[in-house]
Amino acid sequence: MSFFGKNIRKIRSVKTLSQQAFAELFDLKRGTLGAYEEGRSEPKIETLIKIANYFSIPIGDLLTRELTVNELLKFKGELTEQFEAINKERFTAIPCITEKNSADYINYFDKNSFVAEMVHVEVPIETKTPLRAYIITNLEMSSQDQGLFPKDWVIGEFVPQDNYTKLSNGTLVLVLAVNQLILRRLYIVNDQFILRADHKSIEEITVAVSDVKEMWCITAVFQRRVSEVSSGIEEKLLMLEQEFAKLRGRL
Incomplete structure (x- = not known):
């Protein structure tokens, strides 16, 4: 059949x-x-x-x-409406480091053929600087209910090695070093980088500048959560005031 x-x-x-x-x-x-x-x-x-x-x-x-x-x-013909290719809008396609491909990225980050085959995300960002997207997999950059959580993702601009020491302390960076990808805040001490998490219980990581293979300065953050418009405190205070007004009216 x-x-x-x-x-x-x-x-x-x-x-x-x-x-x-x-x-x-x-x-x-x-x-x-x-x-x-x-x-x-x-x-x-x-x-x-x-x-x-x-x-x-x-x-x-x-x-x-x-x-x-x-x-x-x-397929052509009568199946779909035809549009001129010149009118088709394209956003910047950015190679994305995910939980599944991160191990391979550590080994083949400098292979153009591998990077070209990575999953890409398209975002309305215009820049000539190479970019990387990175999907968060842990709570290291969270603090209480703030910060970055798993499934959030960030975009970083490539930082040439000559510009490492020009970054300000506290800059959020994605670093490829000592066979791991580290998303932390950067602090520079002599010839070493101190990489600190926002989560208080996570110990900082010290990396020699010579061990850094790649660095990306985070310039955009995309969170899966929608921030609350208000904390609800105002509504609760209003309710209390109304209850007090009722009590005063009874006295």
């Missing part, structure tokens, strides 16, 4: 065509189309060619595998 029935049903869904409307496009009866979609019948070769040509889909793909919605949207 071919995938023809599943594929034409998916085409109808993408194109928002009823069975009747689709059948009329190719001089078919609605019942015949229904039989195709349910796998009770296969189309004649003439019908197959008409449908494949109309939607610019290779006959082999239409018959031998289930097409995805994304694939169908890319």
Whole structure:
């Protein structure tokens, strides 16, 4: 049994065509189309060619595998509206360090082919400086209910080695050193970097400048949480005042 029935049903869904409307496009009866979609019948070769040509889909793909919605949207013909490529807006694509690829990044960070194959995030940032995105996996940069939490992510600009010592103390940086990625606040002491977490119970890390392989200065933070508009204290005080007013009225 071919995938023809599943594929034409998916085409109808993408194109928002009823069975009747689709059948009329190719001089078919609605019942015949229904039989195709349910796998009770296969189309004649003439019908197959008409449908494949109309939607610019290779006959082999239409018959031998289930097409995805994304694939169908890319086919030309009458399947989708056509837009001029010049009008398509593009944001900056930034290689993203995730929990899954971080170990490989530590080993292959300097391989352009590896970086090119990393997952990328697109954000409306314009800069000529190389960027990295990094997804938070721990609570080291949190303090009580503030700061960065797992699944938050940050974007950093590349810091050339000559500019390491120009960074201000307390700058949030992502450092690749001693076979680990460290997101901390940077403090410079002689030829050493002190990397401190915002979480009070996390010990600081000392790294020799010569051990730093890469450094990224964090310039943007994206948090999954929505900050509370208010703490609720004002509402509680108002309620107390109203209760006191009621008590005074009874006295």
